[in-house]
Amino acid sequence: MIKRFLHFSLMLLMAVFASGCVESREDEVLSWMAREKSQAVPRVAPLQAPTVFVPADYDAAQVEDPFSVAKLARIFAQEKVKGDNSLIAMHINRRKEVLEAYPLDSIKMVGFMEKEGRPTALLEVEQHLYQVNVGSYLGQNYGKIEDISESQLQLHEVVQDATGEWSERSTLLELQE
Numbered sequence: 001m002i003k004r005f006l007h008f009s010l011m012l013l014m015a016v017f018a019s020g021c022v023e024s025r026e027d028e029v030l031s032w033m034a035r036e037k038s039q040a041v042p043r044v045a046p047l048q049a050p051t052v053f054v055p056a057d058y059d060a061a062q063v064e065d066p067f068s069v070a071k072l073a074r075i076f077a078q079e080k081v082k083g084d085n086s087l088i089a090m091h092i093n094r095r096k097e098v099l100e101a102y103p104l105d106s107i108k109m110v111g112f113m114e115k116e117g118r119p120t121a122l123l124e125v126e127q128h129l130y131q132v133n134v135g136s137y138l139g140q141n142y143g144k145i146e147d148i149s150e151s152q153l154q155l156h157e158v159v160q161d162a163t164g165e166w167s168e169r170s171t172l173l174e175l176q177e
């Protein structure tokens with residue numbers, strides 16, 4: 001056992017002495033780094049000169065008050081005229097049908113049949129069944145049924161966009177199992 005320990009110690013001592021004989025490249029690397037650092041030139045883009053802010057004069061006497069009653073009345077009058085000529089005008093005086101009280105996403109098409117030679121869709125709303133034909137209205141956006149097939153019904157809705165303009169869009173209600 002002692003012989004093995006002495007043999008191991010001798011090998012370790014020889015490895016330490018051999019490593020001291022190897023030439024170190026640390027000095028060479030440090031000199032290369034110093035040389036590269038001294039030759040490096042930074043590339044910085046020049047800053048642009050700041051723009052000069054010129055304040056605008058505000059004269060409240062020349063500008064109409066945005067909260068004046070006259071301005072609001074004029075805007076409401078324009079809206080009323082726009083509404084009379086729009087797509088919504090024909091729906092205002094019409095008697096509402098039962099299915100117009102429900103949003104379209106709560107109405108399910110659950111069946112199709114032909115009644116007296118006319119296509120008829122079966123719609124389910126809150127566990128009640130309704131029969132609708134072409135020309136019936138449903139949904140809260142004045143949706144009028146244009147076509148009924150075995151798998152879907154197509155309707156045209158009149159919707160208001162963010163600017164207050166009324167436009168038509170086509171919507172499909174598909175058969176659900």
